[in-house]
Amino acid sequence: MTTENHKLQLPRKLANQILAHAQQNPETEICGLISSKNEHALCYYPIPNTADNSAVRFQMDEQAQIEAMKQIREHHEELLAIVHSHPHSDAIPSALDEQDHQYPDAYYLIVSLNTTGVLDLRAFKQIEGHFQPIELILEHPSN
Ligand SMILES: [Zn+2]
Structure with missing residues (x-):
């Protein structure tokens, strides 16, 4: 883990993927995992x-979660964050x-659709x- 525990940097591309996933499922809490490599969200x-x-x-669907964790390991990545959405709350x-x-060492990212x-x-x-x-x-993408 990084020594800086009070900040999390996320590429805008990943944020956009999460938002798109949430917007495609406006009545369901979406969920997923974010991996990192060399302490960068990937x-x-x-x-x-x-x-x-x-x-x-x-x-999280247990089989899909196991499969994702396997891919993360096979790509020599680490689990960085657990993501989910709040369709109607902050x-x-x-x-x-x-x-x-479930994961005390992971960050939790919450995206809300309860916005304008x-x-x-x-x-x-x-x-x-x-x-x-x-x-x-x-x-930004240039980073
Ligand atoms: Zn929640």
Whole structure:
């Protein structure tokens, strides 16, 4: 992990992929994984949400999650972040998110569709079991 834990840099291309995935599924929380290589965010792996109440909760499809983790390892990448969307609420962790979290070492990225056209994508990290906001910096393509 980086020594700088309070900032997360994300290529704008990845942010756009996440937003597109969320916008294509406006009534379902989308979810996925972001990998990194040499501490740089690299790829977005979308994962089907198999939660019964998928409008307000996400549960990653177990097989797809295992497969994505396998690809991440095979590409010599690391798991950087868990992504999900909030179709009708703000981009802050819900009580269910606090309850469901699986990866204490990963960042959590939440994209909200409850906005007026502006990308609302926020990053969090669990510190002592609670989500704390992390500064998210979108990198331009030239970087
Ligand atoms: Zn959530």
